[in-house]
Amino acid sequence: MASELWSWVQVSDPAFPPVRGQYKSTLVCPECNKISVTFDPFMYLSLPLPSTVTRMMTVTVFSGTGDSLPMPYTVTVPKNGVCRDLCKALSDACCLKESETLLLGEVYDYRIYRYFSPLELLHIIKDGDQLVAYKLPAGHEKLLRIEILHRNVDR
Incomplete structure (x- = not known):
């Protein structure tokens, strides 16, 4: 599924810069319980640094x-x-x-x-x-x- 989305991103926007990864998001509708999965491309991912104080x-x-x-x-x-x-x-x-x-x-x-x-x-x-x-x-x-x-x- 992620590779299909990646192919679509490259075709729809060829000027899109190369990314390092894809972030998987899963949403569940509270009314009909439909599951929606998306893969958002990202270049950088912010992570909290350990406390050094x-x-x-x-x-x-x-x-x-x-x-x-x-x-x-x-x-x-x-x-x-x-x-x-x-x-x-x-x-x-x-x-x-x-x-x-x-x-x-x-x-x-x-x-x-x-x-x-x-x-x-x-x-x-x-x-x-x-x-x-x-x-x-x-x-x-x-x-x-x-x-x-x-x-x-x-x-």
């Missing part, structure tokens, strides 16, 4: 008191956002209490590699980076931070 990030959230298991959360954040945006999205996802805040860090080679400041840009974090967040009491900046590294030493 957001990105998905997965962060493992640890309880500051150790009363629950670490839980991974995947959140959507602005691609050009800052770490504060990631912490806000995580706070909503893990139902953070008002008396708590998150300390965001990166793990590399099984140890804390670095901590992120709230104004650091998210685009510096690669998709493969392993991110962690610790639930801490609000005002944790005044507290002393001690990191303990467990390691098995072979003799």
Whole structure:
């Protein structure tokens, strides 16, 4: 059927530019249920582009008191956002209490590699980076931070 219509288009309008495809339209009459099929030629077809303004990030959230298991959360954040945006999205996802805040860090080679400041840009974090967040009491900046590294030493 499409080839018949294409032959008709070429005969009826020889100046018609060559097309790349035909779009099939099917209509059904609501009164008599007659089916009408047409093939409309097109040169270009507009398709929506995927959104590039957001990105998905997965962060493992640890309880500051150790009363629950670490839980991974995947959140959507602005691609050009800052770490504060990631912490806000995580706070909503893990139902953070008002008396708590998150300390965001990166793990590399099984140890804390670095901590992120709230104004650091998210685009510096690669998709493969392993991110962690610790639930801490609000005002944790005044507290002393001690990191303990467990390691098995072979003799």
